[in-house]
Amino acid sequence: MFNKIQTKERSNGTTHSISEAIRSFEKATANKASELESLLGKDYSQIKKAMEDLKPFAENIGENLAKSAYEKIDEGWDATKEFSRKVDQQVHENSWKTLGVATLVALILGYLMGRRD
Numbered sequence: 001m002f003n004k005i006q007t008k009e010r011s012n013g014t015t016h017s018i019s020e021a022i023r024s025f026e027k028a029t030a031n032k033a034s035e036l037e038s039l040l041g042k043d044y045s046q047i048k049k050a051m052e053d054l055k056p057f058a059e060n061i062g063e064n065l066a067k068s069a070y071e072k073i074d075e076g077w078d079a080t081k082e083f084s085r086k087v088d089q090q091v092h093e094n095s096w097k098t099l100g101v102a103t104l105v106a107l108i109l110g111y112l113m114g115r116r117d
Contacts, residue, residue: 091098
């Protein structure tokens with residue numbers, strides 16, 4: 001009974017066993033697997049080489065971005081200091097005007113906020 005399950009008659013009349021079919025399948029997949037493995041290996045090595053070639057450029061770009069960011073931060077800090085110095089100078093030169101404007105703004109904001117509630 002087991003022999004009947006293992007063998008099957010081909011359309012041309014010859015018998016074909018399941019184990020023979022499995023061996024054929026394994027042989028075909030082994031060939032394809034080795035081909036696929038070699039292709040992936042070649043592609044991986046090419047990609048790895050390209051990444052290694054690009055690494056110095058990427059590092060250079062990163063360094064330039066960091067320098068640029070630090071320069072912009074320094075420029076912003078300097079502009080803030082300059083603005084603060086100018087405001088301080090204006091307040092000292094026109095102290096009563098500044099006090100009057102600040103008081104007027106505070107009163108208007110207080111009135112508007114009081115109306116909302």
